Amino acid sequence: xxxxxxxxxxxxxxxxxxxxxxxxxxxxxxxxxxxxxxxxxxxxxxxxxxxxxxxxxxxxxxxxxxxxxxxxxxxxxxxxxxxxxxxxxxxxxxxxx
Numbered sequence: 001x002x003x004x005x006x007x008x009x010x011x012x013x014x015x016x017x018x019x020x021x022x023x024x025x026x027x028x029x030x031x032x033x034x035x036x037x038x039x040x041x042x043x044x045x046x047x048x049x050x051x052x053x054x055x056x057x058x059x060x061x062x063x064x065x066x067x068x069x070x071x072x073x074x075x076x077x078x079x080x081x082x083x084x085x086x087x088x089x090x091x092x093x094x095x096x097x
Contacts, residue, residue, distance in 0.1 A: 005065065007056040008072040008080055015049035 027044050031037045050058075056069040072080070 006068050006070045007052060007059065008070045008077055009052050010072055010074045010077050011052060012071050013051070015051050016055075017046035017049040019044075019046035 024044050031042050031044075052069040056067045060067045
């Protein structure tokens with residue numbers, strides 16, 4: 001992202017709630033061990049969502065380089081990921097729903 005100056009993603013609007021797998025695993029374990037959630041359907045997600053333009057702005061501030069959000073198609077995003085340093089699993093996971 002910082003190398004190219006762009007944040008490509010296959011969306012025009014909307015927000016993404018990023019969450020770490022370790023955090024989800026911890027929350028799931030807590031829910032399974034709690035007697036108060038037995039039989040409940042729990043939705044586990046990040047506490048806040050961020051838009052792609054806002055994420056690009058935050059990355060720009062953090063890196064000190066201008067990063068622009070760019071809407072791309074799913075095939076292009078996969079090509080970008082597979083053609084760069086991203087492992088195939090990460091590139092494909094970004095496209096999962």
